Amino acid sequence: MATLTPMMQQYVKIKEEAKDAILFFRLGDFYEIFFDDAITASRELEITLTGRNAGLEEKAPMCGVPYHAAEGYVQRLIEKGYKVAICEQVETPGESKGMMRREIVRVVTPGTLMESRALGEKSNNYLVCVTRSHGMMAIAACDLSTGDLHVTSAPESEEWLKGEVGVYQPVEAIGDAQLLQLLESQIAPLERRLVCTPWEKGKEDGAREQFGEASWARLDEERRICVARLFAYLAETQKRALGQLTKISVYEPNHYMILDPFTRRNLELTETVRERSKKGSLLWLLDRTKTSMGARTLRRWIDKPLLQRSAIEDRLEAVEYLHRDLILRGDVQEALREIYDLERLVGRVAFGSANGRDLIALRDSLIQIPALKAVCLNSGSQTLAATAKRMDECADLAEAIAAAVTDEPPVSVRDGGLIRKGYHEHLDQLREASVNGKRWIAELEAEERRITGIRSLKVGYNKVFGYYIEVTRANLAQLPEGRYERKQTMSNAERYITPELKEKESLILEAEEKMADLEYGLFLELREQVAERIPRLKALAERVAETDVYQAFAEASAEKSFVRPQLHDGYDLSVDNGRHPVVEAVMEGGSFVANATDLAEQGANIMLITGPNMAGKSTYMRQVALISIMAQIGCFVPADRANVPLLDRIFTRIGAADDLVGGQSTFMVEMADIQVMTQQATKDSLIIIDELGRGTSTSEGMAIAQAVIEHVHESIGCKALVSTHFHELAHLEESLPRLQNYCMAVRESGDKVTFLRKLVAGAASTSYGIYCARLAGLPGSIIDRAYGLLQGFEQAAAEVAAGQATGVSVAPNSVSVPEEDRKQPDIIREETSLMASPADQDGTRITEQKQTDTAATDADEVVQLSIFGDEEHPAKSIHAVPAKEDPKVKKMLQRVRDVDVMNMTPLQAMQILNELKLEAQRL
Numbered sequence: 001m002a003t004l005t006p007m008m009q010q011y012v013k014i015k016e017e018a019k020d021a022i023l024f025f026r027l028g029d030f031y032e033i034f035f036d037d038a039i040t041a042s043r044e045l046e047i048t049l050t051g052r053n054a055g056l057e058e059k060a061p062m063c064g065v066p067y068h069a070a071e072g073y074v075q076r077l078i079e080k081g082y083k084v085a086i087c088e089q090v091e092t093p094g095e096s097k098g099m100m101r102r103e104i105v106r107v108v109t110p111g112t113l114m115e116s117r118a119l120g121e122k123s124n125n126y127l128v129c130v131t132r133s134h135g136m137m138a139i140a141a142c143d144l145s146t147g148d149l150h151v152t153s154a155p156e157s158e159e160w161l162k163g164e165v166g167v168y169q170p171v172e173a174i175g176d177a178q179l180l181q182l183l184e185s186q187i188a189p190l191e192r193r194l195v196c197t198p199w200e201k202g203k204e205d206g207a208r209e210q211f212g213e214a215s216w217a218r219l220d221e222e223r224r225i226c227v228a229r230l231f232a233y234l235a236e237t238q239k240r241a242l243g244q245l246t247k248i249s250v251y252e253p254n255h256y257m258i259l260d261p262f263t264r265r266n267l268e269l270t271e272t273v274r275e276r277s278k279k280g281s282l283l284w285l286l287d288r289t290k291t292s293m294g295a296r297t298l299r300r301w302i303d304k305p306l307l308q309r310s311a312i313e314d315r316l317e318a319v320e321y322l323h324r325d326l327i328l329r330g331d332v333q334e335a336l337r338e339i340y341d342l343e344r345l346v347g348r349v350a351f352g353s354a355n356g357r358d359l360i361a362l363r364d365s366l367i368q369i370p371a372l373k374a375v376c377l378n379s380g381s382q383t384l385a386a387t388a389k390r391m392d393e394c395a396d397l398a399e400a401i402a403a404a405v406t407d408e409p410p411v412s413v414r415d416g417g418l419i420r421k422g423y424h425e426h427l428d429q430l431r432e433a434s435v436n437g438k439r440w441i442a443e444l445e446a447e448e449r450r451i452t453g454i455r456s457l458k459v460g461y462n463k464v465f466g467y468y469i470e471v472t473r474a475n476l477a478q479l480p481e482g483r484y485e486r487k488q489t490m491s492n493a494e495r496y497i498t499p500e501l502k503e504k505e506s507l508i509l510e511a512e513e514k515m516a517d518l519e520y521g522l523f524l525e526l527r528e529q530v531a532e533r534i535p536r537l538k539a540l541a542e543r544v545a546e547t548d549v550y551q552a553f554a555e556a557s558a559e560k561s562f563v564r565p566q567l568h569d570g571y572d573l574s575v576d577n578g579r580h581p582v583v584e585a586v587m588e589g590g591s592f593v594a595n596a597t598d599l600a601e602q603g604a605n606i607m608l609i610t611g612p613n614m615a616g617k618s619t620y621m622r623q624v625a626l627i628s629i630m631a632q633i634g635c636f637v638p639a640d641r642a643n644v645p646l647l648d649r650i651f652t653r654i655g656a657a658d659d660l661v662g663g664q665s666t667f668m669v670e671m672a673d674i675q676v677m678t679q680q681a682t683k684d685s686l687i688i689i690d691e692l693g694r695g696t697s698t699s700e701g702m703a704i705a706q707a708v709i710e711h712v713h714e715s716i717g718c719k720a721l722v723s724t725h726f727h728e729l730a731h732l733e734e735s736l737p738r739l740q741n742y743c744m745a746v747r748e749s750g751d752k753v754t755f756l757r758k759l760v761a762g763a764a765s766t767s768y769g770i771y772c773a774r775l776a777g778l779p780g781s782i783i784d785r786a787y788g789l790l791q792g793f794e795q796a797a798a799e800v801a802a803g804q805a806t807g808v809s810v811a812p813n814s815v816s817v818p819e820e821d822r823k824q825p826d827i828i829r830e831e832t833s834l835m836a837s838p839a840d841q842d843g844t845r846i847t848e849q850k851q852t853d854t855a856a857t858d859a860d861e862v863v864q865l866s867i868f869g870d871e872e873h874p875a876k877s878i879h880a881v882p883a884k885e886d887p888k889v890k891k892m893l894q895r896v897r898d899v900d901v902m903n904m905t906p907l908q909a910m911q912i913l914n915e916l917k918l919e920a921q922r923l
């Protein structure tokens with residue numbers, strides 16, 4: 001430190017305060033970046049790395065960006081996941097002796113961005129704070145650019161935390177270090193980027209003062225701690241008043257349907273799984289909003305379907321009026337069209353970055369409010385009228401802006417041209433002086449031409465020399481002696497001034513400088529007036545946004561022929577001619593096939609859907625979930641009729657998102673999801689599982705699938721849609737009274753298969769997997785071979801069945817487990833039919849000898865071999881040993897008998913199966 005130059009000493013000291021950020025250190029017209037920061041920034045921003053003498057042996061690495069272009073560079077670093085600390089000179093040159101004082105004036109982080117260029121207009125930019133205290137977990141989520149702040153808490157649960165944080169799709173998270181680790185591993189892979197900073201500081205005083213005693217008193221202890229930490233972080237990074245934070249929206253988790261992050265993705269609520277684009281999502285389909293505020297609110301509503309029927313009915317009522325009355329809808333849309341993003345305008349006002357154009361946008365928006373209000377009040381809809389009544393027109397503000405600011409103000413607020421004539425007397429006088437002076441100068445040219453007779457004489461202005469009279473060299477001889485004072489010599493002209501011109505010039509310049517300062521002062525006063533009304537403006541923005549979403553729902557519903565759902569507090573979910581809204585929308589020619597849904601408490605509440613690949617199973621299951629979600633956000637639904645209960649939660653287990661969590665096998669992800677589901681689903685939940693048990697071997701997959709279905713049937717009792725490739729599970733319909741088989745109809749003609757996309761009762765008998773493989777363009781040789789193999793497998797299975805008659809012990813329920821202990825006979829049947837029974841009826845175990853010589857290339861042969869053993873193929877050394885006598889087998893059988901299927905989790909089931917399998921392999 002001692003050897004460093006004084007300036008670098010200052011740098012190092014300041015850098016101490018911003019260790020985790022890249023420090024932009026203002027030096028004149030540049031922000032300079034030093035040492036490691038410089039190396040990082042030059043790499044990330046692709047700017048030249050140079051060096052600066054810092055008093056050390058070697059030059060300090062350095063790079064820099066011009067201050068006027070800094071915003072873009074800062075944003076690029078933020079997008080790459082860095083934080084940037086901005087250090088300014090906080091005194092003017094010459095103010096004090098020695099080194100100029102410098103301070104960090106703001107730390108820019110992904111979650112505290114204010115510059116609208118970097119912010120998506122239609123989405124929020126959330127920073128979340130997660131804390132743990134008093135046995136509770138709390139989340140506070142804040143969008144500084146709009147002033148949105150939400151807080152909630154629940155008893156400690158990582159699942160809950162993940163789900164709740166996922167709702168906000170945050171770009172930054174702070175708070176409890178351990179919880180952040182969880183978010184980093186579980187949420188970050190789902191989000192584009194998530195910058196985490198452990199943050200335990202937080203004094204309640206600051207936050208209490210900000211939000212007021214009354215709202216603070218309403219917060220539970222754990223929520224206070226959470227908000228206080230968030231506020232402390234914002235205060236420390238932003239280092240300025242945060243006037244946009246006026247209100248804490250407190251909510252209880254049980255007011256909303258719970259959708260875990262995977263379910264939200266699987267259902268493609270706000271973006272598609274594959275391209276991660278909005279296009280193709282439910283949000284894309286429903287987004288007919290006219291304002292950015294409306295678009296953001298719509299996204300929030302989609303992410304948080306309601307659970308209170310009255311609140312949903314209120315929304316539906318507004319949508320219904322707007323849906324059936326085209327003129328009303330048109331009028332609302334018309335009024336909304338001219339309303340700018342009030343929330344972000346307010347954010348910029350609070351932040352101190354709003355310019356004249358922002359205030360004009362605010363004025364123009366406020367002017368629309370009376371019309372919007374009137375339309376809503378006269379709409380006939382109680383909801384719209386109630387919302388309109390609470391719209392504060394802020395007419396005083398609109399008038400104040402209209403009186404003060406010119407219609408087309410410049411971008412800069414410091415160079416004048418902002419304030420209207422007639423607004424301020426002294427300003428008008430200065431303007432008059434300036435205008436008069438300019439007019440005098442404008443007239444001067446004609447006057448001097450007349451006097452001198454020089455027609456090319458010009459009056460001009462340049463920044464360095466001010467006003468001048470220019471005479472070309474050729475005309476110099478014509479100049480009257482002593483009339484002008486020479487000021488500047490050009491190559492073929494001379495420039496002059498006169499004392500009077502000089503006098504007018506200083507009058508004009510002085511007036512202009514004063515005008516600019518005065519205008520700036522007046523503008524700041526006005527902006528202050530706006531800032532004082534921020535709470536009113538924010539409340540107004542909220543109501544405008546709500547109205548916008550209602551009309552968006554109505555518009556989409558009218559266009560897509562959605563109907564108002566009938567909500568009820570009961571259990572049954574029944575839909576006539578339901579459609580998947582997005583698949584239908586992207587399909588050409590209206591060829592989407594509608595399907596009914598009937599899940600009843602007294603009838604069947606589990607649909608087991610079998611059917612070939614590509615038949616439309618996933619689409620159907622998603623459609624049922626989407627209809628429920630749409631109903632619970634207050635939108636009409638894609639169906640002819642829909643009677644829907646309030647679902648407290650939707651679980652989905654639909655493959656596509658697996659790859660998003662790196663390093664975990666599909667199967668383990670599936671099992672972990674199912675474990676959560678079995679723990680947390682209630683009778684009012686909806687469970688959707690696509691291809692249950694697909695990630696493991698056929699028999700194990702089926703075993704787990706059956707165990708899970710039985711658990712849902714017996715212990716949870718919720719509505720469930722399960723699709724499976726295992727047609728063999730269809731028999732469950734016989735033993736589980738509330739399960740019904742369905743399949744996707746298919747028409748076969750010749751070798752052609754047509755998917756009818758129609759859901760019909762009953763189980764499918766084949767998967768048409770090879771047919772789909774052909775459609776996908778696999779080579780004919782592979783397809784032929786696959787058909788050949790399939791035929792072999794099927795023949796083998798048939799022969800196995802026939803074997804019963806010939807005494808070969810392969811009967812489905814014929815393993816050596818006593819009848820009363822056999823809980824899952826059909827799984828064993830599957831093992832028998834496809835893979836050879838582990839034990840025959842006489843307690844004879846048939847073991848497959850490893851085929852080293854024949855290399856077991858012919859699957860056809862392998863199957864037959866393993867099933868029929870030495871009877872059919874004596875040459876291929878299959879041998880039998882008496883199994884029951886083997887103590888190891890005895891032990892295994894005892895373990896199977898001891899299994900309490902109904903009281904174990906799928907994971908436990910899986911573990912036991914795995915252990916049994918290993919033991920079996922060791923035999």
Ligand SMILES: Nc1ncnc2c1ncn2[C@@H]1O[C@H](COP(=O)(O)OP(=O)(O)OP(=O)(O)O)[C@@H](O)[C@H]1O
Nearest residue numbers: 591592593594612613614615616617618619620757
């Ligand atoms: N009801 C429907 N009407 C018309 N087309 C549909 C319908 N349902 C699905 N489709 C079309 O069929 C395609 C396959 O649907 P989906 O992915 O739901 O099939 P699947 O049975 O789940 O197949 P897999 O088992 O291979 O995942 C979809 O991309 C969609 O275009």
